[in-house]
Amino acid sequence: MDKLSLFPTEDGSVTFWSETFQETFHSSHGAKNEAEAKFVIPAKIAEKAKSQTQLNILDVCYGLGYNSAAAIASVSALPKPSAHLHIIALENNLEVPQQAIAAGLVNIWQPAIAQILKIAVERRSVETKDVTLQLLIGDARQTIGQVPTKWADAIFLDPFSPPHCPQLWTVEFIQLLANCLKPDGYLVTYSSSAAVRAAMLAAGLQIGAIAPIGRKSPSTIAAFAPTALPPISDTEAAFLTTRAAIPYRDRTLQGTASEIIALRQNEQKNSNLPPSSSLRNKK
Numbered sequence: 114m115d116k117l118s119l120f121p122t123e124d125g126s127v128t129f130w131s132e133t134f135q136e137t138f139h140s141s142h143g144a145k146n147e148a149e150a151k152f153v154i155p156a157k158i159a160e161k162a163k164s165q166t167q168l169n170i171l172d173v174c175y176g177l178g179y180n181s182a183a184a185i186a187s188v189s190a191l192p193k194p195s196a197h198l199h200i201i202a203l204e205n206n207l208e209v210p211q212q213a214i215a216a217g218l219v220n221i222w223q224p225a226i227a228q229i230l231k232i233a234v235e236r237r238s239v240e241t242k243d244v245t246l247q248l249l250i251g252d253a254r255q256t257i258g259q260v261p262t263k264w265a266d267a268i269f270l271d272p273f274s275p276p277h278c279p280q281l282w283t284v285e286f287i288q289l290l291a292n293c294l295k296p297d298g299y300l301v302t303y304s305s306s307a308a309v310r311a312a313m314l315a316a317g318l319q320i321g322a323i324a325p326i327g328r329k330s331p332s333t334i335a336a337f338a339p340t341a342l343p344p345i346s347d348t349e350a351a352f353l354t355t356r357a358a359i360p361y362r363d364r365t366l367q368g369t370a371s372e373i374i375a376l377r378q379n380e381q382k383n384s385n386l387p388p389s390s391s392l393r394n395k396k
Contacts, residue, residue: 148183175202
């Protein structure tokens with residue numbers, strides 16, 4: 114099992130460092146701030162909740178529960194009536210939210226929201242007058258099969274980085290996500306990887322940029338046309354024409370990280386596309 118250690122972030126919230134993945138679960142700039150600024154705000158959760166009776170969110174890689182909590186907080190702050198919020202959260206390691214609760218990390222949220230997170234971990238499902246939260250434990254490549262097609266108003270895609278968790282950044286998995294997304298929904302992620310963006314394009318989505326928060330690189334928002342999105346820069350677009358944009362592939366949806374990485378490296382080696390270093394050398 115993964116060894117988790119506490120990692121304080123700059124906004125006062127605390128996240129975990131993963132020994133297995135050699136990464137933190139959130140940006141050092143601020144775990145709570147990241148959930149709000151990189152996921153909830155770009156996906157227009159509050160705006161959608163004002164105009165709908167139900168708002169559906171698919172939270173991929175639930176982790177400590179911060180993205181779901183931030184969405185609940187955003188909707189809870191609205192005048193009533195607002196949409197009933199239904200979240201389906203996918204998580205492979207139940208110990209992560211369990212340890213977050215045991216360490217008191219979820220107490221950064223309002224008591225009612227922290228209680229929802231606690232019950233969800235204990236019972237895998239919780240329903241209140243305003244919120245339904247279902248927690249599906251297992252490999253997201255399989256548990257996503259329990260999510261209806263064209264169901265999600267928003268998808269939060271928050272795995273560890275592509276080099277460390279390529280299983281959830283592949284063409285095939287992102288196609289499954291696109292299948293779950295409503296025609297006017299948003300898919301948001303912290304990653305700006307050309308490989309990830311290429312997979313989104315292959316899934317029939319258009320891509321846009323979310324302004325950088327706590328780092329130099331922007332994040333990514335995707336949606337079906339004709340939904341308007343903030344454009345990516347010319348430099349980001351140029352990377353999509355290089356070997357960096359060769360996506361991760363997992364045709365059986367059962368590949369290991371090393372298998373998926375090796376397959377991509379082989380495809381890059383045999384590609385006629387220029388390397389991304391050709392762009393950096395022009396600067």
